[in-house]
Amino acid sequence: MAYRYYKDNREFIKALRKTGDLVTIEQEVDWDLEMGAIVRRVYELKAPSAYFKKIKDYPGFEAFGALLSTYRRLAIALGLDPGTPIPEIGKVYTERTSKEPIKPVIVDKTSAPCKENIILGNEVSLFDLPAPMVHDGDGGRYISTWHFIVARDLDTEFVNWGMYRQMVHDEKTMVGPVLPFSDMGKMFYTKYVPKGLPMPFATVIGCDPLAAIAASAPSPIPEAEFCGTLMGEPVELVKCETSELYVPSHAEIIIEGEVLPDVWIEEGPFGEYTGHRTSPRAPRTVYRVKAITYRNNAIMTISNMGVPTDEGQLLRSFSLGLELEKLLRDQGIPITGVYMLPESTHHMMVVGVKPVYSNIATQIAQLAFGSKLGPWFHMVIVVDDKTDIYNKDEIIFMLSTRCHPARGIRIFPHAVGTPLNPFADAEERAMNKAAKVLFDCIFPLEWKTADIPTLVSFRSVYPQEVQEKVLANWEKYGFKD
């Protein structure tokens, strides 16, 4: 059964407009910093999405920024009421994605909107697309900030959709980091490079919102099938012009080509999701472009990574937290839930657990840091089952009062990290190293009951009848709400 969803960004734009979550900008904007600055301010004010109708130098193209940077917009993308609470959104997501994966269907190119314009060979120029200069000081124009790259394993034919940033170098060349522990990095560096083979790729820009959610989710299910589970029906894919790869037929822009072995070009710097421009300009992976296809009046998507909260931070936090929750539940840990704070740029994982045995927090941290998802975060906070893990104030309170500054903090010094960690030194960034830390906010089980501090709150230190009386009389006392 299909759920309510939007098959492309054009339908999603209409839905956001209807709920008041979109501003349409009719006046011309400059792709050179102005568009990026608008989108950045949207995040910082938690303002509606920005839909740009006119882009300087690029008549016939539009752009769409900050499309999924709030839980409201995430709820709308999933076909839910915009006011759906975070735990409920998580429940829906987990229910849908725990069902049998749904294989995509292949459609003919005559019915694929992304084939309305096909540019091949010598005619191809990346400068014909309105790639924005996102931040002043970036290493170049970042054409791929909210997108995914399709690539296929050389041996197993496993297909990966992943978000890897891409900077325009010249007409036919893009450059970007592909970390060795990422799915595409493993495919390329362990399969194609040793044989000296180029790896076909297709960059999908302006995909529908659920495809973007699937591409940013760290799930073991192939993303096209994962996307189908979110839609409740198969994703429509169409074959590429220059390779055996398949891309969503309703996407706005497709860039096809090859990732080149043993060729390196300097890329970056770039303001990233950690809220800093951290990793320096350095030689990185090279993409050579062979074809571009796009819809009429194509809508470029733009995300502007920086201080929280952008859609990468929000979606990655959301899906990382839920995947870690599945992992811990599969291991039989009696957790109440996992929440990754988007404001932590998905670096801080909060876990609620029933403390049924000693050092359960250490076990949680070891499982989380030791998993495939471990490189992407470095802080775990474990609280008891009575704490609301979605309430930032409560988490700060628990961290400040229940975590012993010596025995409550456990350091894991030699772990895998990313080069984007602002706290890492140059050697750690270059070698993808990191340290991790656990904040254990559970009172030791060996403490006598009489020694356990009592929480002093309205809910915990008044008899039920007193609480009910106060609540029933609240407005009569003169308080509002």
Add this chain to the structure above:
Amino acid sequence: MEYDTFILTDLNEVREDVEQEMIIRDLTPGRKKYRCEFVKALISKDSKKYPECLWPRLGQGQWVGEPWSIKIAERVEKIPERFR
């Protein structure tokens, strides 16, 4: 013409007046602004020494301040022929 480039070493270590390979970005307004290319060029911190303007930036994108100058000797193709 105006270009910029990223200096990945200490500014004091920049070699002036010797031909060297580097990436420059074209700052001409329009669709191709920020196009990158490999060149062999002579550079100087003296803004008047060579015919074209070169704005230096540090590795994290910071502006250095005053413009330098550049003389491009040769354009260099870095993509192997079999992939072009």
